[in-house]
Amino acid sequence: MKRLLTLLASCALISASAQTVSSPDGDVKVSFSLSQSGRPTYSIDYKHHKAVLPSGLGVRTKQGDMVEGFEITDITNSSFDQTWSPVWGENSTIRDHYNEMAVALRQKESGREMIIRFRVYDDGVGFRYEWPEQRGLTYFVVTDEVTEFAMSGDHNAFWIPGDYDTQEYDYTESHLSEIRALMPKAVTHNDSQFVFSPTGVQTALQMKSAEGLYINIHEAALVDYSCMHLDLDDKKMVFRSQLTPNAQGDMCYICAPCHTPWRTVTVTDDAREVLASNLILNLNEPCALEDTSWIKPVKYMGVWWEMITNASSWNYTDVPAVDIESFDYTKAKPNGRHGANNEKVRRYIDFAAEHGFDQLLVEGWNIGWEDWSGKSKENVFDFVTPYPDFDLPALQAYAQSKGIRLMMHHETSSSIRNYERRMDEAYQFMVDNGYNAVKSGYVGNIIPRGEHHYGQWLNNHYLYAIKKAADYKIMVNAHEAVRPTGLCRTYPNMIGNESARGTEYQAFGGTKPHHVTILPFTRLQGGPMDFTPGIFCMDLSTFAPNGSKVNSTLANQLALYVTMPSPLQMAADLPEHYAKYMDAFEFIKEVAVDWSESHYLLAEPGDYIVAARKAKESDEWFVGGVTDENERTVEVDFSFLPKGEKFEATFYVDGKDAHYATNPESYDIYTKKVDAKSTMKLRMAAGGGFAISIKPVK
Ligand code: NOJ
Ligand code: CA
DSSP states (O other): OHHHHHHHHHHHHHHHSSSSEEEESSSSEEEEEEOTOOOOOEEEEEEEEEEEEEOOOOOEETEEEEESSEEEEEEEEEEEEEEEEEESOOOOOOEEEEEEEEEEEETTTTTTTEEEEEEETTTEEEEEEEEEETTBEEEEEEEEEEEEEOOOOOOEEEEEOOOOOOOOOEEEEGGGGHHHHHHOOOEEEEEEEEETTTEEEEEEEEEEEEEEEEEEEEEEEOSSOOEEEEETTTTTTEEEEEEEEHHHHEEEEESEEEEEOEEEEESSHHHHHHOOOOOOHHTTTTOSSSTTTTOOOOOEEEOOHHHTTTSSSSOBBSSOOOTTTTTTTGSOOOOOOOOSSSSHHHHHHHHHHHHOOOOOEEEEETTTGGOOSSOSSOOOOSOBEEEEEEEEHHHHHHHHHTTTTTEEEETTTTTTTHHHHHHHHHHHHHHTEEEEEEEEEOOOSSSSOOOOSSHHHHHHHHHHHHHHHHHHHHEEEESSOOOOSSTTTTTTTEEEEEOSGGGGGGTTTTOOOTTTHHHGGGGGGGGOOOOOOOOOBBBBBOTOOOOOOOEEOOHHHHHHHHSSOOOOEEESSHHHHHHHHHHHHHHHHOOSSSSEEEEEEEOOOOOTEEEEETTTTTTTTEEEEEEOOOOOOOOEEOOTTTTTEEEEEEEEOTTTTTTTBBBTTTTEEEEEEEETTTTEEEEEEEOOOEEEEEEEOO
């Protein structure tokens, strides 16, 4: 009895005042308290700024709300400081250093227990809900998560609409109060119309306050849960979590013991620190694979851009419908536009091999492309049968004789059941035929019908595909899958993802030049992107019927290999376009895809980014700079180089008259000696940039 009284007394004491935990450097502080109604509430301070004002926490479930009526039963504080080495990435080591506060709560009436765990790093905060094993709460259905992020003002934001099925939007830069007016009312994906919440946006959401604070909200370790969007109450400037529903309108089905993904807030007064942040990776579990020796960064070309630009086709015939089980392709009339044919693929192999690439992606190699999209067709691809004009064993052997591999392509057309049913056979087929990397894709409305790309069910599928691929030692680059949340730390065979508007949109009407100055602050926070840079011919009407224009200069395209780091980088343009600009192509050939050190020299979301990186296991450095639609001159300080050593730098810069809209292919190349004391003024044209390769002078 005496012990119980002591415990009760300490509980009363715990709930009387706010509990705080600060980052190791003391700049970030989380305060936690219970409101009068017993609602868990937190706030985040950064130096003397209010990053997140007091904000409510909680989850509603079919089994009862877990939002109010709580008392604190325990608070546990701890610290952690370890350094780990990613299999690939921007740096060869990453420090995982935080202070933690776990608040154990009990809902007085229901007796339910819930822990809210905060991890506070120098670059931000992660917190999540945990449900320990307990009586009275086993299986439960989340109907709403009511996590709030209360902003202290009408911040500037870089946002895309809260669509549950695609992230492939241009970003809008606006104040929070302007989101409602600027939100598109609806879009149509295939045959379905998607209507947006008037103030719902996706994460990672980058904001900047009037006082110069950079606040970024995202999530980490999205496993067995649905993806979180943010819905803004634009009177109060409070975001609330909006989970992706399933076909029945529920959000998640979970079973205690369990926890949500981490909700993350990166906060700093220096934009470069957002780009350098490892918060999301650190909040993920360590590598789950015992042997990672087979995971290798990849630089690749592809029989791809010609299909995207409609200069050739994925499909072999033009018949309107096929049943892949019975259709006889050998008797069908070829359409004469099929891209993935033996002769063409050999030419690409020759070019890619001659210039030192690792792999060649070939899309449209397999049967089923005649009616793959927009038909909600279930049995759409089998992933193992080549078209008659694609001699797979001969081509793979030819590629390997020249030192490169073919890269597999699995477009699923979002027919998930079909893909899962055939997955073992498809991966085994890859192993048998010498493939070790697959680009997968989820175009179109999901089957089972009514599910969304970012719901719990699909998130479980994407991870299932990654884990199963690891069993076969296969690396995966999934397009249209849920946006990354750092899971590549745990499963480093996830070497790429699209999950944002990639270069392909330059062929579908164009993308705003500021896009590449925003993506590293948003989409790339969760992991690398298969952005497919390297376009050298910007007026597509010169070779393709669509006639779109690429809103970028050639030097800007080169810079992307450094400003958009990824262990999977494509040189996306056609060999004949590279052949026209061989001196500039040299940069793509040389640039590394894996790094031992990265430095962000200059950055402002929506305006510009300049980054410098050291290639892994090499003394070579690469620098990239990109700007938005505005021309600007920046001063690059080379003090990232080791002191006392001499280097020769090759500069790839916009030509004097370069401009993304009028003269995108104008560039200059020159060399200069540099060392750690050098500084240099470099001009970037509108939509332009620069790339620098730096080699030690022996
Ligand atoms: C969309 C992907 O983003 C693109 O790269 C691919 O070529 C098509 N789907 C076809 O799978
Ligand atoms: Ca896509």
